[in-house]
Amino acid sequence: MGKAVVEVDSLVKQYGKLKAVDGISFEVNEGEIFAFLGPNGAGKTTTVEILECLRPLTSGSANVLGYDVTKNDDVKKIKRSIGVLPQDFSALEKLTVKENIELIGDMYAKHIDVAEVIKLLDLQEKTNEKFENLSGGLKQRVGVAAALVNDPQLVFLDEPTTGLDPKARREVWSVITGLKKMQKTVFLTTHYMEEAQILADRIAIIDKGKIVAIDSPQELISQHGGLKILIIRKGDKGLSDILQKEYDKVTLDKSGDVSVKVDDVEEMWRVIATLTELKINKEMEIQSPTIEDVFLKVVGGRITEEGELKQ
């Protein structure tokens, strides 16, 4: 595990009586992709914007790359060293891809060659295209290019795939995976479970301003995801009754599928052995719990496509 590049301790952000961020503490380690997962209004963007020095904190502390976000001198150093793709990224519509990336690059004392960043994000064909003519996915790629132009150690990507179609979303995912290969630390906020599970090394689930779970996806699933399910397709009541005699959690659904919830791998093999003995030659599927199950368990709801929490 690398050293911590983001250190947050008891961070609070309050608007009147509302606590948008309610005493959260976490660390982001060098070289990892850290995902902040939560529904709209959970406090993800507020936290990220505090770390980007865009919003003042109410109490607690936050250090980015060893600098304090509340100190003016440190703020300048943080701004020089981070890359940011803000939520709903946009640029000057009439400027080209190259001009927009150059504009951001020129804000820094030093920046890497714009052509190099364009190549990195596979935007060569769109170099001289006006920003207004780009698709949503390409616009996000320009945003990521702008976030990388100052060669930052730490990149904040705030909801980078919101509103994109599945194809464009996967394009952005491949860019994010590429950042990890470039040994950048990525702080990702998202309300997409799948995105967090696929991309992140560690996930912090945030709800109503509080972190309710934080760990690697595998650990979160193993701690909170619940049981694996073995499904025997197109079974029947007879099979269901036989299995129910030996195992506790057996159900038969309307389509005839028989589901057996198993506590561990050992129990799964025992079920399979039973089926072999009975000479059951049906199609089988093993369903593992996902981050969605974890979220359901720890938050008590699901997140809709639009990012709203559904209890």
Added chain:
Amino acid sequence: MKFYVIFKAVTKNWIRSRSGLFFSILFPILLLLVFGAIFSGTGGSSNFGIFVQNLDRTGLGGTPSDLSTRFIEALNSTNAFAIKDVPPDVNATDYARNTLGPLGGNIRILVISQGFQDDLVNGTLKVRVGITYSTLNTSYQYFEPYLNDSQKVAFQQGLAQMQQYNESLPDRRTSLTIMLDPSDQSASIVSNVVMSVANAFNYQLIGAQNVIQFNQTTVSSTRMTNVDFYIPGVTAAFIMTNGVIGLTSNTSEFKRRGVIKRLSITPLGKMDWILGNVLSQTLLNLLLTGMIIALGWVIFNVRIIPDLFTLLLVFLGSVMFSGIGMLLSGLVKDVEAASAIGNAIAFPMMFLSGTYFPVEIMPSYLQTVAKVLPLTYFSEGLRYAMIYKYAEGIYVNLAIVGVLAVGFIVLGSLVTRWKEK
């Protein structure tokens, strides 16, 4: 030099925007062309249409009397009117309405009543005889002690006959009737010109000579055209709209789309952002001023030559109105609302600040309003600098615009948020 990067980027973004280019440069130029065409006196007739019904004729349907014809000729000689004759046997109003049609414009009718010539002759004789009687009577009073009896008698008889003749003349005034549309904005001009012609006709008939000679000249050192006087107004008005409407909308749009937020995450400072925008506005306004004056030179033969004060005023005006634009976009969160408020401020200001109409013709309460509008001082300063070359007027307005520019840009920068709450 980050402000220079911002200046380049926002200017490039503006130049490539068709609507931005239209409203900032082409629209003012089109407006100048329209104003120029109206007020330059070029491009053909620009006189008032008027129907004249001459009822003073010898017998029904006969030929018009000599004096009524000469009066119409006198009206015609002013070049102020396009006269259309109305036959004597029709209703003049109906005739005019039918002739003009539903979209024909304002109806103006002058009716020369029957007996015009007789009344005019009798009236003129009555006045001239009256004056002669008065002159002789005064002479008689003065010389009476030196006259012998027969001379006195002859004098008294002559005076008595003259008085008797004068009293025999009918005491009727010649009347002209002018009918005007209440909605006609040119009604007072038309009425005054007709009245002036009638007075001149009167004086000519009684043989009065002009005692007062009226000379018209210009207060400007160079001979100016009407369009010269519109150029500072149009320039000032559109420099104002570029800041108050254009910059407000652009900045609000940048804010809504997160462009400002994106830039504020970089090491760019707030003042660099503001300075870059102000410089962009200044360049745009210098271009606008240059194009308006050049167009004036080429098409309307104007004589305006911009000097250093003009450039300084354009710069300070750009700063002042950019400050107002920044202030509005900073205070109003919603893009549409910011744009609407910009329009709501700019349009009344444009018409109340003496840019198109002189402040003096407005009601006194509106004149008071004009005094608190920044555009009043900016357009007045430009007029002094471009046309009158009146140093004191330039300095005073330059100072006021300078102070307002600093004030508004400070306020604008205070409300421009570079950090979220």
